[in-house]
Amino acid sequence: MKVLFLACLSPKTGNHTTAERIRSHIESAGHSCELRDVADFHSPADVAHLVSQNPPFEGALAIHLFKAGRLLLDLRLPFGVIFGGTDINEDVKDEQKRVVMKQVLLKARFAVAFTEKLKEEAEFVLVSPDSKIYVQPQGIQTEEAEQFCWTEFLRSSEWHSENLHNILIIIGPKVDPALTAEVEAVVQRAAGVFLAQERSQQELHAAMKRCFAVVNSSVSEGMSAAILEAMDLRVPVLVRNIPGNAAVVKHGVTGLLFSSPQEFVHQSQRLLSDQELRERVVRSGKLYVEEHHSVKEERETYQRLMDKLHKVQFLT
């Protein structure tokens, strides 16, 4: 089957990594899968034009009901959707977007949520029959680059270790210009906090591995692949206590949770001074990822789901 796969593909983002991984699952089942960035299409008509080419596409998949799924609404193509981070946490709050998302879900042959909780919320706010949404956590696979260029990191940490041992490095692409400006302004005033550019996934993993802990201080919901990757790399995680994070981090077991800056410092100090705690969270974190985020299981799920896209051949 020739499958079109639509997702938001800003380079070096978690979304991109997830999309690439799922594409490889689909191809390993013998389908051909063309991954395209939603930013390349201005309207559903652009997508319609693409899918009509020869040989025609026979099915489609989209990550993000609103951003990508809506482009598939007018097509006569069976499709499946995967809930994106902001779908249920942000986009549903907007009445108009919610209407579109409901239509997408209604037309989709299947939908995938990364967690049970997300599935329940989606069923509730988008009024979906329970049988349509499958839960499949993201598969986690880490690979460290052997060599990587990390000069800013070394320079800033060398320089900083003269007076402060604890530094925080924020790594990632500048996706939202307004947010970036805000972050840059704050970082300028904060001693020991540094911004670094995005890296390839292998370089990022090599960098994580050299850190004492990986922090997630996000206040907005989603599912953090970065946290799971850190666990897989046996690096302790220290994350804000919000439902998305608490779904993967059990306090004192697979990592540490904090709710305030004071608690962040307190938990970090615990992690620094308590070797046994550190070993425990690293061990349980690794086990957790192996048990719940297996790439093999993810592959099998998507391969099974692709069968649902085959058109019904004999209607009687």
Ligand SMILES: *[C@@H]1O[C@H](CO)[C@@H](O)[C@H](O)[C@H]1NC(C)=O
């Ligand atoms: C931090 O956690 C939030 C919520 O789980 C998630 O949406 C975000 O992608 C995470 N970011 C990183 C860098 O871990």
